[in-house]
Amino acid sequence: MDATRLIDLARFADASPRSIAAEVARLVNSGELAPGERLPTVRELASALGVSPATVSQAWQALARAGLIESRGRAGSFVRSAASARLAPRMRGMAAPEDPVRLDLSRGTPDPLLLPALGPALSRVSARAETGSYQAEPVIPALARVLRDSWPNDAEAIMVVDGALDAVSRTLEQVVRFGDRVVVESPGFPPFLDLLEVLGGVAVPVPLDEHGMRPDALAAALRKRPVAVLLQPRAQNPTGASMTAERAEALARVIRTAERVDDLIVIEDDHSGLISIEGDVTLGTWLPDRVVHVRSFSKSHGPDLRIAALGGPRELVEHIAGRRMLGPGWTSRMLQTILLDLLTDGRSIDAVAEARRAYYTRQRALGDALRARGVAVAHADGINLWMPVVSERSTLVLLAASGIRVAGGTPFLAAANGSPTAGLARRPPHERDFVRVTVGAVREDAASVADALAVAAQHVAAGGTRRCLQSTLRCRVGSPERDVPDSFAPWKALRRVDRTGPSWLRRAGDHLPWRRRPTSHHAVAARRHGLELLTLNPEAEGMRAGGEPHDRSRKREAQHRCDPCHLLDRVQRLVSNDLDDREDERRQNNRRDHRHDEPADQVHLYVLPPSTE
DSSP states (O other), X not given: OOHHHHHHHHOOSSOSHHHHHHHHHHHHHHTSSOTTOBOOOHHHHHHHHTSOHHHHHHHHHHHHHTTSEEEOGGGOEEEOOGGGTTSOHHHHHHOOOSSXXXXXXXXXXXXXXXXXXXXXXXXXXXXXXXXSOTTSXXXXXXXXXXXXXXXXXXXXXXXXXXXXXXHHHHHHHHHOOTTOEEEEEESOOHHHHHHHHHHTOEEEEEEEETTEEOHHHHHHHHTTOOSEXXXXXXXXXXXXXXXXXXXXXXXXXXXXXXXXXXXXXEEEEEOSGGGOSSOOOOGGGTOTTTEEEEEEOHHXXXXXXXXXXXXXXXXXXXHHHHHHHTTTOSOOHHHHXXXXXXXXXXXXXXXXXXXXXXXXXXHHHHHHHHHHTTOOOOOOOTTEEXXXXXXXXXXXXHHHHTTEEEEESGGGOOOTTOOOOSSOOOOOTTSOEEEEEEGGGOOSOHHHHHHHHHHHHTOOOOTTOSSOOEEEEEEEOOSOOOOOOTTOGGGXXXXXXXXSSSEEXXXXXXXXXXXXXXXXXXXXXXXXXXXXXXEEETTTTEEEETTOOOOHHHHXXXXXXXXXXXXXXXXXXXXHHSHHHHHHHHHHHHHHOTTSOOOSSOEEEEEEOOOOO
């Protein structure tokens, strides 16, 4: 739809962001703008209305936060389909398809076989779901005592809610107002970012190291005067990083000494709780009046229990409880009784301890196997592992072909500029791709799983797309250094070639994205500068030399074969066995070009999957 048509339908009363958003929302809700319909671009509508692009952009952002439209990058903004409203944008990115696979490592859920049995606890629950008063204390006294005895600090008040995400959501609702900034981990848990967008908050991403949020990065983020810090102290999702007591104290010191953040609240999501091998730490030990600590029992006792505990400053906790009384009221006391039984029964305690040991063993086995295969994964806690890959999309495709599913890394990233967005964050070109692997689901044969993960992590495949996703340059060098001109687009980031011998040549960001396949024009330009262009097309399982087209029948036949090991072996055979033939062909082509003489020593560049050496 163009801007003129939209203006005719909307008849904007004025050109303020509120008015534009309200009129477009009315059109969407009335069905005059159908699901999937493309909206005018920001600049197009701004020009037609005689306002600045920023005005329309604010209206579009408000509509996206309300779930009425969605941005699809360069394709534009579209009216969101009603069917997609059940899940927030990043949660949609995490949702796995329902089709079965041999091994699903994408869901981030605990192994059902390691959960304690609920039968004994259920048998001791009252036969009637009764309560003495709708205004009674929301937490049963016996559970409150057990929670307080195990809490990592002396919290002023503790309550029970319907899961960790419910606790975080209700706390953010009390703290965050439209336009407020909130410090988040990057990478972090995607629903947190969705929550901030719904509330109109602005995510301020902070990088992590092996111990979680970095104090120096947090100090820089606090200069933006956020109202809250949202972090995961143990088994951080997706990286598996856990804070030490020293790191927690350092973060608390940064917050205490920061200027103009006196009302800042820290929200800690201890989602892995009792299955974590690390000690329970909290910034509340040093900042008791500014920390809300959340402990979930989903990973340890079962996701479907939907129960978590929340502790922190009395005033804030009572505000959360008061608001909850106007909704669900309280978490079912039957569920609280079941949790109390599970936390005190000896067999349940032993089952959780066994699960903790099993997850540690699985995490270590797969992590060590991947590191032995050249995949630089960090040591992690909990059930997830954050794996660096050459190409996220390519990895998902290759693993799917072998019957394994993992979660793509994009939904876990906060927007680089900290601005609210209804879509997924775009990764800066210099950053690596990642996928999240739920290690807790690998019950056996970690070596073969590591084989499949390592192959997919280190290789590139088109996976059915019309263009190569990403490529890595491998060089055979036998000549002095040569400059490649900026005008030669495919090698624009390439400057000089090492003349010391065979080596890997990488550009900033490690990989060279290909927007389109190289043509004969590129090949001719390469030959003029002593380069030979040879690309691997995994979709067609073949080589393309000098921009010459593939045999179409061969391409169709090869589309059914996507074994990365086979592709790499084929490339290596071609490079080793047919090098002389390609040398002869290139020399003949160069002789046809009378403008340049044959260089004495040639530099051969091959676009190949990364080497496994």
